[in-house]
Amino acid sequence: AQRVTQPEKLLSVFKGAPVELKCNYSYSGSPELFWYVQYSRQRLQLLLRHISRESIKGFTADLNKGETSFHLKKPFAQEEDSAMYYCALKGYGQNFVFGPGTRLSVLP
Amino acid sequence: DVKVTQSSRYLVKRTGEKVFLECVQDMDHENMFWYRQDPGLGLRLIYFSYDVKMKEKGDIPEGYSVSREKKERFSLILESASTNQTSMYLCATAEVWGGNTIYFGEGSWLTVV
Numbered sequence: 001a002q003r004v005t006q007p008e009k010l011l012s013v014f015k016g017a018p019v020e021l022k023c024n025y026s027y028s029g030s031p032e033l034f035w036y037v038q039y040s041r042q043r044l045q046l047l048l049r050h051i052s053r054e055s056i057k058g059f060t061a062d063l064n065k066g067e068t069s070f071h072l073k074k075p076f077a078q079e080e081d082s083a084m085y086y087c088a089l090k091g092y093g094q095n096f097v098f099g100p101g102t103r104l105s106v107l108p
Numbered sequence: 109d110v111k112v113t114q115s116s117r118y119l120v121k122r123t124g125e126k127v128f129l130e131c132v133q134d135m136d137h138e139n140m141f142w143y144r145q146d147p148g149l150g151l152r153l154i155y156f157s158y159d160v161k162m163k164e165k166g167d168i169p170e171g172y173s174v175s176r177e178k179k180e181r182f183s184l185i186l187e188s189a190s191t192n193q194t195s196m197y198l199c200a201t202a203e204v205w206g207g208n209t210i211y212f213g214e215g216s217w218l219t220v221v
Contacts, residue, residue: 009148032208044151044198044212051208086150088210094139094158094202095166096210100150 002027002091004099012105013077021072021102023061023087032090033063033070036098039083047072047085057081077106110135112213114199120219127186129216131199137211138203140182142166142174145196145215154197157182189220 003026013019025031035047048056050063050070061072070087087099115130133140139158143151143166153166155174163174171193175183186193199213 006150034208043214046209049208090208095153095156096141096200096202097153098143098151100148 002031002089002095002097004087004089004097006085006087006099006102008102009100010103010105012107014107015079016076019074019077019081019104019106021085021087021104023070023072023099025068025070025087025089027068027089027091029091033061034088034090034096035059035061035070035072036086036088037083038086044086077104079106079108082106110137110201110211112199112201112211114197114213114216116216117214118217118219120221121186121189123190123220125189125220127189127218127220129184129186129197129199129218131182131184131213132180133182133201133211134180135201135203135211136179137201138179139201140176141200141202141210142172142182142184143198143200144168145198151198154184186218189218191220194218194220 005024033050037047038044059074086101089097111134113132141156142154152168154172157163157176173185197216200210202210
């Protein structure tokens with residue numbers, strides 16, 4: 001079965017502090033993993049995907065197949081990073097499976 | 109730039125009413141999805157469609173149906189609305205091939221009283 005878990009519902013950090021949003025998945029094959037973000041009053045949008053190995057807005061995420069994890073990291077959080085973050089997996093077929101989300105609050 | 113439009117942003121309906129949520133996309137994508145977004149539960153898939161007149165049940169299809177008569181339009185129908193269907197509904201689209209990105213509409217906030 002395909003499943004995505006995000007253990008933290010809410011994560012609060014101070015501006016300039018490092019941030020890590022955790023994501024674990026269960027999938028028997030080779031999944032494609034994504035992070036989506038939803039800023040206040042905006043639509044859900046793609047932040048980054050593991051296949052691109054890119055850094056977007058200072059965020060990076062590494063796929064660890066041994067630990068089945070895809071944690072999102074940023075060395076220095078900014079107030080504008082405050083948002084809802086969803087980890088997602090694309091596995092069998094064309095379906096995307098989303099985790100429950102983590103709300104990141106960056107305090108001044 | 110992909111555009112996914114949900115015509116109704118905010119709706120208030122009474123218990124037992126039939127509710128239609130409309131979604132239109134302008135990118136000729138084959139796949140369309142309806143998700144429900146609830147705090148603590150994230151996004152849960154209700155139905156998806158991979159072609160005109162084709163549909164597949166998602167994780168929580170009970171109480172919902174869908175219609176896809178044209179490629180660009182995907183409708184979610186609540187046959188008899190109930191209070192536990194009060195939620196944010198998100199429509200999304202993706203390509204079939206190379207479709208590694210899913211694009212979302214702004215959402216429809218439905219309140220059933």
